[in-house]
Amino acid sequence: MEKDKILFLGRFPPPVHGAARMNELYLKSKLINDKFDIKKLQISYVKSIEDIGKFSLYKILGIFLVAFKLFYRLIFFRPKIIYFEVAPAGFAFFRDSFFVFICKIFQKKIIFHFHAKGMNEVINSKLKLLYSKLVFRKTKAILLSKLLYKGTSGVSKVISRKNIYIVPNGVYDELNEKEFKEIIKIRNKNKKPTLLFLSNMIESKGPLEVLEICNLLNKDGLDFECLFIGAWPDEEIKNKWNGLVKKYNLEKKCTYLGKKYGDEKKEIIKKANFLLFPTKYKLETFGLVIIEAFMFGIPVLSYDNASIKNIISNSNLGYISYNQDFKELYDYLRKNIKKKFNAEWIRNYFKKNYDFNIAEEKLLKVFESEIEGGI
Numbered sequence: 001m002e003k004d005k006i007l008f009l010g011r012f013p014p015p016v017h018g019a020a021r022m023n024e025l026y027l028k029s030k031l032i033n034d035k036f037d038i039k040k041l042q043i044s045y046v047k048s049i050e051d052i053g054k055f056s057l058y059k060i061l062g063i064f065l066v067a068f069k070l071f072y073r074l075i076f077f078r079p080k081i082i083y084f085e086v087a088p089a090g091f092a093f094f095r096d097s098f099f100v101f102i103c104k105i106f107q108k109k110i111i112f113h114f115h116a117k118g119m120n121e122v123i124n125s126k127l128k129l130l131y132s133k134l135v136f137r138k139t140k141a142i143l144l145s146k147l148l149y150k151g152t153s154g155v156s157k158v159i160s161r162k163n164i165y166i167v168p169n170g171v172y173d174e175l176n177e178k179e180f181k182e183i184i185k186i187r188n189k190n191k192k193p194t195l196l197f198l199s200n201m202i203e204s205k206g207p208l209e210v211l212e213i214c215n216l217l218n219k220d221g222l223d224f225e226c227l228f229i230g231a232w233p234d235e236e237i238k239n240k241w242n243g244l245v246k247k248y249n250l251e252k253k254c255t256y257l258g259k260k261y262g263d264e265k266k267e268i269i270k271k272a273n274f275l276l277f278p279t280k281y282k283l284e285t286f287g288l289v290i291i292e293a294f295m296f297g298i299p300v301l302s303y304d305n306a307s308i309k310n311i312i313s314n315s316n317l318g319y320i321s322y323n324q325d326f327k328e329l330y331d332y333l334r335k336n337i338k339k340k341f342n343a344e345w346i347r348n349y350f351k352k353n354y355d356f357n358i359a360e361e362k363l364l365k366v367f368e369s370e371i372e373g374g375i
Contacts (some may be wrong), residue, residue, distance in 0.1 A: 003037040006082075008045060008085075010083075011042070011343050012373075031360050031361065032363065043066050067102060074108065082111070083196060084096070084111065089122055090285075098234045100135050109140075117285055119157070131284050133158050135158075138167065140164070142225055144166075145285070145286070146310075147306065148285055148306060149161065149322060152314070156271075156338065170354045170359030172356045173350075175296070179318065180296075183297070193273045194224070194226075194273050195214070196269065197210045199230050201230040203240070203279045204279065206279050208244060211263075214254055227257055228255065230258050274337075275289065275300045275318075278326055297346045297347065299317055300312055301335065305324070317346055319332045345373065
């Protein structure tokens, strides 16, 4: 029996960021591929974090190349569903809307997946709102949390709630229980607490605010180390970070380890006692690094941004600053830096809520429901 076909439109690594990682996980999901015939079409020609948000002629030419490939897929692959990881803001939204209208010419059912916020910026005029309603007319959408429907996301102004599915992110469990127990033993032997920042080193993601926290902890005479993992978006933020490290005399406390992936990243995460993620990133929706930390039984300190308060939903999981104030995170850490959190409880929370098996089953049900519903 021939499988129903689904075309994945979206961003895939490289570069590595939350949306691209999730798209790749869903694309390679055995559960989904066993049920459907899947093909992908990369819609972004950005190859590094440094290129995101920058204009180039290569990107403009890329739009027409993607459009050609899209026509080809629609004619010869003939998918029943277009699964579209859409950009909700900026020039990228209007680029993606061009692809949407191509799909609509072929009368294809479209399911959007929002991995970022920003629709409010797009619909800031009556004309743009009307245009956006045309883009999303007779489509369905997936959000990562109920919190992302109303408010600053702007989605509620262009898509009816009845056309929304909720599918939180998930990641594969990289640990077995024997390995996890060994990690706890090693972590408990840490001579000094290890703090970790794990994200692209975009300023609004919080790497400079983590340095501010470290500066205050250092002034208190607390012994700790703080490790930074991620890619620099540009030289400006790199220079700012290095400048603060020198200004606060944190050379022996704070270490930038560069971009790390796979087993190399895993070995660093194992030793962390806390993940610091003070993100004010305006497109933030979920914070994939938070559930990665939970997998390793690590508590997380973050800000109230997007759906993060839904994820860090319990004081056993860490702490949230609702005022988005790094001094609040510092104050909490100062009092709790030597606290022994229940790592096993945190890990079990991850397994019950954010293991990738749960996410892929939910997405599979979305696809099955839409296939059964017809075009």
